[in-house]
Amino acid sequence: xxxxxxxxxxxxxxxxxxxxxxxxxxxxxxxxxxxxxxxxxxxxxxxxxxxxxxxxxxxxxxxxxxxxxxxxxxxxxxxxxxxxxxxxxxxxxxxxxxxxxxxxxxxxxxxxxxxxxxxxxxxxxxxxxxxxxxxxxxxxxxxxxxxxxxxxxxxxxxxxxxxxxxxxxxxxxxxxxxxxxxxxxxxxxxxxxxxxxxxxxxxxxxxxxxxxxxxxxxxxxxxxxxxxxxxxxxxxxxxxxxxxxxxxxxxxxxxxxxxxxxxxxxxxxxxxxxxxxxxxxxxxxxxxxxxxxxxxxxxxxxxxxxxxxxxxxxxxxxxxxxxxxxxxxxxxxxxxxxxxxxxxxxxxxxxxxxxxxxxxxxxxxxxxxxxxxxxxxxxxxxxxxxxxxxxxxxxxxxxxxxxxxxxxxxxxxxxxxxxxxxxxxxxxxxxxxxx
Amino acid sequence: xxxxxxxxxxxxxxxxxxxxxxxxxxxxxxxxxxxxxxxxxxxxxxxxxxxxxxxxxxxxxxxxxxxxxxxxxxxxxxxxxxxxxxxxxxxxxxxxxxxxxxxxxxxxxxxxxxxxxxxxxxxxxxxxxxxxxxxxxxxxxxxxxxxxxxxxxxxxxxxxxxxxxxxxxxxxxxxxxxxxxxxxxxxxxxxxxxxxxxxxxxxxxxxxxxxxxxxxxxxxxxxxxxxxxxxxxxxxxxxxxxxxxxxxxxxxxxxxxxxxxxxxxxxxxxxxxxxxxxxxxxxxxxxxxxxxxxxxxxxxxxxxxxxxxxxxxxxxxxxxxxxxxxxxxxxxxxxxxxxxxxxxxxxxxxxxxxxxxxxxxxxxxxxxxxxxxxxxxxxxxxxxxxxxxxxxxxxxxxxxxxxxxxxxxxxxxxxxxxxxxxxxxxxxxxxxxxx
Numbered sequence: 001x002x003x004x005x006x007x008x009x010x011x012x013x014x015x016x017x018x019x020x021x022x023x024x025x026x027x028x029x030x031x032x033x034x035x036x037x038x039x040x041x042x043x044x045x046x047x048x049x050x051x052x053x054x055x056x057x058x059x060x061x062x063x064x065x066x067x068x069x070x071x072x073x074x075x076x077x078x079x080x081x082x083x084x085x086x087x088x089x090x091x092x093x094x095x096x097x098x099x100x101x102x103x104x105x106x107x108x109x110x111x112x113x114x115x116x117x118x119x120x121x122x123x124x125x126x127x128x129x130x131x132x133x134x135x136x137x138x139x140x141x142x143x144x145x146x147x148x149x150x151x152x153x154x155x156x157x158x159x160x161x162x163x164x165x166x167x168x169x170x171x172x173x174x175x176x177x178x179x180x181x182x183x184x185x186x187x188x189x190x191x192x193x194x195x196x197x198x199x200x201x202x203x204x205x206x207x208x209x210x211x212x213x214x215x216x217x218x219x220x221x222x223x224x225x226x227x228x229x230x231x232x233x234x235x236x237x238x239x240x241x242x243x244x245x246x247x248x249x250x251x252x253x254x255x256x257x258x259x260x261x262x263x264x265x266x267x268x269x270x271x272x273x274x275x276x277x278x279x280x281x282x283x284x285x286x287x288x289x290x291x292x293x294x295x296x297x298x299x300x301x302x303x304x305x306x307x308x309x310x311x312x313x314x315x316x317x318x319x320x321x322x323x324x325x326x327x328x329x330x331x332x333x334x335x336x337x338x339x340x341x342x343x344x345x346x347x348x349x350x351x352x353x354x355x356x357x358x359x360x361x362x363x364x365x366x367x368x369x370x371x372x373x374x375x376x377x378x379x380x381x382x383x384x385x386x387x388x389x390x391x392x393x394x395x396x397x398x399x400x401x402x403x404x405x406x407x408x409x410x411x412x413x414x415x416x417x418x419x420x421x422x423x424x425x426x427x428x429x430x431x432x433x434x435x
Numbered sequence: 436x437x438x439x440x441x442x443x444x445x446x447x448x449x450x451x452x453x454x455x456x457x458x459x460x461x462x463x464x465x466x467x468x469x470x471x472x473x474x475x476x477x478x479x480x481x482x483x484x485x486x487x488x489x490x491x492x493x494x495x496x497x498x499x500x501x502x503x504x505x506x507x508x509x510x511x512x513x514x515x516x517x518x519x520x521x522x523x524x525x526x527x528x529x530x531x532x533x534x535x536x537x538x539x540x541x542x543x544x545x546x547x548x549x550x551x552x553x554x555x556x557x558x559x560x561x562x563x564x565x566x567x568x569x570x571x572x573x574x575x576x577x578x579x580x581x582x583x584x585x586x587x588x589x590x591x592x593x594x595x596x597x598x599x600x601x602x603x604x605x606x607x608x609x610x611x612x613x614x615x616x617x618x619x620x621x622x623x624x625x626x627x628x629x630x631x632x633x634x635x636x637x638x639x640x641x642x643x644x645x646x647x648x649x650x651x652x653x654x655x656x657x658x659x660x661x662x663x664x665x666x667x668x669x670x671x672x673x674x675x676x677x678x679x680x681x682x683x684x685x686x687x688x689x690x691x692x693x694x695x696x697x698x699x700x701x702x703x704x705x706x707x708x709x710x711x712x713x714x715x716x717x718x719x720x721x722x723x724x725x726x727x728x729x730x731x732x733x734x735x736x737x738x739x740x741x742x743x744x745x746x747x748x749x750x751x752x753x754x755x756x757x758x759x760x761x762x763x764x765x766x767x768x769x770x771x772x773x774x775x776x777x778x779x780x781x782x783x784x785x786x787x788x789x790x791x792x793x794x795x796x797x798x799x800x801x802x803x804x805x806x807x808x809x810x811x812x813x814x815x816x817x818x819x820x821x822x823x824x825x826x827x828x829x830x831x832x833x834x835x836x837x838x839x840x841x842x843x844x845x846x847x848x849x850x851x852x853x854x855x856x857x858x859x860x861x862x863x864x865x866x867x868x869x870x
Contacts, residue, residue, distance in 0.1 A: 084745075095536075102742070102745075103740075103745075104741075105737055105740045105741065108740035108741040111744070112744055189636070192734065192738040194632075194633045194636070194738045194739075197629075198627070201627055224766040225733075225765050226765060226766035298660075299627065302627050303540050303627040303629045304540070304629075305543035306537045306539075306540065306630070308543075309546070310537075310538075330662070331625070335625075338848070339848070413770055413773070413774070
């Protein structure tokens with residue numbers, strides 16, 4: 001066993017040690033609990049920790065058979081997911097005292113694979129834009145991003161090796177970028193959302209955070225029911241690999257930190273003999289950012305109809321403004337919007353006949369200062385609306401010394417290929433840090 | 436006001452009278468409650484009736500402004516939907532004592548439009564195949580169909596004018612056919628499912644039952660947020676109308692009752708100068724029935740993971756068998772299945788360049804005798820998997836005197852055109868009964 005503190009092991013390495021019984025689930029869990037005890041008062045990543053139940057679960061796992069791919073791994077669960085024995089506030093005072101009676105399907109699948117639900121991580125209000133108390137562990141007066149604020153911060157700060165997120169606009173990729181961890185938003189529609197509080201049904205996607213691509217591959221293997229995601233190859237046929245660098249139509253808003261990371265990645269992958277192409281967004285993608293806002297607003301006003309009608313006084317002004325806008329968009333206009341999205345999906349699909357993946361900004365730049373807002377999801381709206389799988393790769397630091405990176409975007413449904421390429425590219429980009 | 440008992444008014448007529456204050460919400464509700472008191476012990480359509488809360492709501496509506504399209508209409512709510520103040524059993528003993536703390540989004544939207552949640556109607560276990568106690572009001576030793584058993588029976592038996600259903604295989608169209616009411620399964624993805632217990636996320640669709648197409652148009656207008664569905668035209672341009680009669684690949688299993696209804700509709704619409712075409716299913720649709728079974732099994736085993744893992748002993752053998760089959764289908768195979776579905780969707784889309792709607796069997800025949808099973812959803816599996824909107828039209832009686840009919844299927848997203856045609860076709864077919 002390594003001399004590293006167990007809580008600093010990445011999930012994939014920890015899983016190997018746990019499966020070989022070279023690390024006990026109890027030791028790993030205690031190490032995570034120690035870290036939480038030392039740091040959570042400052043970082044506020046967790047809003048609930050089920051230490052005793054988690055320890056009991058860890059002991060049971062240590063004394064029984066190896067259960068599955070996540071055997072003995074402590075998981076941070078975004079407080080948008082229901083877990084039996086834990087409160088589920090969904091980031092809203094409406095649900096401050098709510099204890100659900102069933103596990104979210106995604107949580108149950110992870111428990112089946114031996115994962116340990118350690119506690120709930122802070123979410124913004126209903127995964128929208130009103131922040132919770134979480135601070136960015138890289139610099140505590142900066143936002144960790146949202147909506148999966150607590151999960152990104154907890155993984156970045158070594159409180160847990162893996163954590164759940166969801167993305168409706170940019171709620172996995174943006175906090176991953178701001179906190180400097182790997183974030184994975186799977187293809188839309190592949191992971192059950194039962195027991196996850198919904199915001200916008202055409203957009204909400206379950207995913208998660210780790211400290212390496214192999215970590216989120218493990219989580220993906222369980223959630224997508226495809227073991228191959230847990231066995232990403234160490235090497236790729238680099239001759240046949242084509243990476244499309246895509247500035248999108250938003251390049252003007254990308255700041256210098258993102259532009260430097262971009263130029264760096266471009267130069268280095270080119271030098272590594274990878275076919276690097278510049279790819280323009282197809283025409284039908286131009287309106288996607290505005291369409292995403294309309295779709296999200298329309299659906300939020302309807303999905304959260306109960307809260308809008310019965311608990312208006314307990315909703316934030318930000319959320320009320322989103323819903324009020326949504327109420328101006330009727331079903332006929334929403335249908336026309338979705339027809340435009342379908343057209344863009346057809347066009348983007350043909351991009352992937354020319355390149356294997358797109359490399360594109362995750363965020364405007366570093367995590368903004370202040371805790372009153374979670375940053376702009378603008379670079380994620382395209383891909384969430386298109387339903388494409390995305391992986392954020394942290395590999396650089398911005399002008400003020402905070403993490404930045406880029407996201408890889410794959411063909412719908414081809415999460416396996418995306419993760420394989422992401423693992424390889426991430427290894428290349430990280431190896432280059434010390435060139 | 437008509438001399439009819441208010442509970443026998445169809446929803447559309449009742450809504451007009453309520454909006455004009457020619458009928459009070461209290462009178463309509465009392466009439467429905469009387470009917471339930473007289474009949475529910477026998478039919479077992481409702482498993483919970485919130486009489487006092489509903490009366491209080493009706494009084495408030497009578498003394499306030501007209502709220503919306505459903506002002507004063509009592510609604511039967513399938514017991515798969517959460518409603519505050521009512522138990523939500525989802526048809527399972529696991530949830531016998533479960534009282535949810537929020538309304539399902541679809542229920543909240545109907546309340547916003549003035550609808551009254553009257554009570555919960557019996558569902559099969561988690562909307563799958565294990566029946567509840569509901570009897571077919573047309574002949575009480577026959578199944579009402581499932582899974583929306585109680586809703587179809589309640590509307591057929593004049594207990595409520597409108598009721599919610601959901602369809603994952605054939606759970607709206609089949610009970611509508613067996614009970615002789617109009618059933619409407621909207622296009623997939625257009626109605627929020629928040630607060631509705633899920634079974635298979637690629638399939639589950641919220642819809643409902645009425646006694647006329649205009650009734651379900653009212654419900655659709657609210658649920659889809661498109662008022663035009665509440666204003667279906669009395670007349671259509673019949674010159675440009677093209678109806679595609681589609682036997683599907685399952686014609687051999689359709690019994691004489693369905694074949695007679697089919698031949699009758701065919702002859703009569705032809706005589707009415709409608710362009711009637713025979714349409715064959717595209718090649719890519721041939722495997723859809725088997726694909727539907729695989730998709731439903733794979734997803735049910737994952738969506739209901741919590742119940743499978745923590746409450747196995749309280750699940751029916753039928754549901755366990757479905758999930759056990761689902762566990763043999765991994766994510767890679769599921770992905771390949773969904774790719775086949777995408778291909779079929781593209782091919783069926785081009786059918787709708789040649790015809791406006793498809794007319795096709797709803798069920799094998801009349802409601803089977805016995806309450807141990809809910810009948811075969813086989814004729815619905817195609818359309819649910821393709822996500823197309825469907826309307827069941829009751830217009831005939833089968834060999835043993837029970838209701839039969841056919842379903843109209845429309846282009847994805849074009850619920851408005853489908854409902855307009857369905858209203859017109861239904862009027863024609865019913866007018867012909869007495870030729």
